[in-house]
Amino acid sequence: MHPTQSSQFEHASLKNYLLDHAYDEMFTGLGDLHRHCEPLLEHFSALPSEELQRRKQAADLSFLNQGITFTVYGREEGTEKIFPYDLIPRIITASEWATVEHGLTQRITALNLFLKDIYNEGRILDDGIVPREVVYSCKQYRRQMMGLQVPRNVYIAVCGTDLIRLENGEFVVLEDNLRVPSGVSYMLTNRRVMKRIFPQLFRSYNVRPIEQYTQLLLGTLRSLAPEGRPEPNIVLLSPGVFNSAYFEHAYLARQMGIELVEGRDLVTHDNVVYMRTTIGLRRVDVIYRRVDDDFIDPLAFRGDSILGVAGLFNAYRAGNVTLANAFGTGVADDKALYAYVPEIIKYYLSEDPVLKNVETYLLTKPKERQHVLQNLDKLVVKAVGESGGYGMLIGPQSTKAQQEEFARKIEADPRNYIAQPTISFSRAPCLIGDELQPRHVDLRPYVLYGDKVTIVPGGLTRVALNQGSLVVNSSQGGGSKDTWVLSQ
């Protein structure tokens, strides 16, 4: 369907804007504009194409000069790329956001209770809601965490949940990221660039601010400090400059005014963590760690890690230092466990989930596996422990050979994979060349959990910039755009 046929906007930039069955963030199914998008389209249509290009270049240059780049793995060295940025903001209405906020708060509360439970009494396992084998066979399950008390019982201090919109416009959860979710710096810098490039448009919408995120994050971390440390020394632990998210680590540390440390800056002695400073050793109380469990302490976990700190886990067990997030949170964002999250929410909160899951086939169940193997060309298959768009099969866009390869992998290790229907998630207008075209988008809001749950209104909208692509990950040709949550 062609939107301009019934739309009041007859603009050349829309001539290739074709609607399909996916939900469109700008047009209704009938080709009319969503009301909240009218000023947006009006504004963009009024700008000459050269002016639009000029602003786009200004934005790109601003990202490059700020060094807002990420590293692409698996290629030659020196592949620092800017995260492609789309100029057209994605708009979320106040009522849509209210649902998202409610749903995410509910979900993180329940998942946190789940982690506390499985690392302590294990009631949910005794009651048979979640099968023991799903938990214990998870690579992210850390038996070292059994019986360990974490401050305020908060395991997940920072989380970034991936949401998508179904064809009817409903937001559903695609993935929980409970380990070290990244991307929040892009959310913040996108906003800054957008405000500079389209000040009038921004003002004309009542957009809720997000700039308070770093302060909230600092507050969250401070609230989790070990007892008896009223002025906690909080640090951000990064794997270092070669990590793909290093820009973000540096950005957050600077914005919070805390030290950015690497493993080699920290030492432990008598179960206390110190950092090496020019005036000697200084005690560390809270570590916002952006290093995976596996690499964080070569004594407790992977011995070949050079990113971690020997003895850190013992200091943590002794309660002398807080880690955010806690160890072992990855068990709750395992893609196989994901299928049980609605039950987990009901079990702990006696509420129905506000945000639904995407239908998920567990390949350990013979019947479901059978169905999946027969329909590999229609489904999406994901490895349970992978992220970043690596290790997945998108059935409709795959070759016969790829399907056979995945079939073999599934037969060999069914616990390691799940399958979901190929969802045509929603599309938003993007500036491609000098015209607007729809591209698939998701949404990653950032949830903070300290003394309470806080979510800044918005998040990172990621875009699959390649036409027809459903993969939004930056490592796979994805980009991002600013996300405006309206206050009314």
Place this chain on the structure above:
Amino acid sequence: MLSRVADSLYWMSRYLERAEHTTRLLDVNLNLMLDESPISAERRWQRVLQALGKPKNVEWTGEPYALTQALTFDTENKASILSCIIAARENSRHVREQISTEQWHRLNSLYLQVTRPEIQTQSEALVQGMTQPSEFLQSVMEAVHQFQGVTDSTMNHGEGWQFIQVGRYIERACATALLLQAYHVDLWGHPERIVDGNEYLDWMGLLRSATAFEAYCKVYTADLTPDQIFEFLLLDEEFPHSVRFSIDSLQCALEKIQGDSGKARAETLRRLSGRLQSSLNYSSVDEILNQDVLGYLGGIQAQCRAIHETIYELYVDYSIQAALAG
């Protein structure tokens, strides 16, 4: 401040100072070689190499532009301008959150400018004599100056800034001492030699290699004599590239750092840097010229190295046991 951060800031600053010095030395000599000169081309460029501390794997092959290419664009050569800028930027990337956004912008833009693909084309054209590097060299010098300005005006003048000063001035003191060493034979090696017009250019070249020509003229007028040049570059109190000025500034930065972290720990460092500073402050040029000049200049460099090592023992590479005990 984290020890690693101090380390990175120090090296960021040293590498930029080094890049600037190499750039200026090349620019000055490429310009001077156009005029007739009492020294041969070979001697000129050997002297440049000596003033740069004889970088590894770079040889004079009789072709000024090939040498310029090696010292400017060759990233295999760790002393080249490009390598220094890349290393400085890499260090700053490690402490991205410690320096101001403006500093990062300036340095990152310089990095992007010198690593863009056209630069390699320019590098090849240079060897073939198809292009002039002077515009490139000028732009590098300007960028480094801008970076220093931005550093002074946007960064807190706290401990981190002081480590940047330490890096800059220790590098500068060594570079100026080395420069004087390299020119020694030509300027003071034969005191009986009669001066003709061509020498004037050579002496001017030495001064300009340390951005000192105009500053010198303000003090001594355009009347160039080797002894006054030596005095100016070594002992002038107010000229920012003189060895004495560099050591004074180094000492000042070190005292600020010690003030932040306790003087008692820094006993050895205070002695080393204080001794060097006093020897420069209370020496006369005649005394120095009447003794073993090369030995004296070598001594300054050795003392700078000792100061460097002591800084590392004290602030960066200290042992954990000692730190816990103290």
